Amino acid sequence: MTSEPEQQIGVGAPDQFQRLWTPHRMAYIQGENKPSGPGAEDGCPFCTIPEKSDADGLIIARGERVYAVLNLYPYNGGHLMTVPFRHLADYTELDEAETLELAEFTKRAMTVLRRVSGAHGFNIGMNQGAVAGAGIAAHLHQHVVPRWGGDTNFMPVVGHTRVLPQLLADTRAMLAEAW
DSSP, X not given: OOOOOOOOTTSSSOOSOOOOOOGGGHHHHTTTTOOSSSSGGGTOHHHHGGGXXXXXXXXXXXXXSEEEEEOXXXXXXXXXXXXXXXXXXXXXXXXXXXXXXHHHHHHHHHHHHHHHHOOOXXXXXXXXXXXXXXXXXXXXXXXXXXXXXXOSOXXXXXXXXXXXXXXXXXXXXXXXXXX
């Protein structure tokens, strides 16, 4: 005798999958804290983050021209960005000193992430323009995403969810101390 699957009330069609809820991602999906326009005065988070304390802004380190900050909506634990203080959109707008410091901060981020988390590899890059996938296209930022063998497991594939084993504040403190 076969039994019918128990009806799932309020979660859609019964499909034998349990749901993994990530309601905190709705802020990102709805564009919360996104700039209202392209100018620095239009609510650019990369311009306002440096005005906060390092802990409140999730800043790992500050340089003369750039800073390193954890991504508020990370792909993996330790996902950070190197960001110029100056509000500019295009990589070609960086001056020589900014280009050098951005590269040095990226190298330092890789070194620190390898040391504190044992990262096996990295995805490093920047999306130039909204059509290229930049969430905040008006202010240049380079992603440094640590990767580990086997980190593409069932959670992102089936559950469309990333499992981050550490709070962002704890990750920030660990990386800042090691910087």
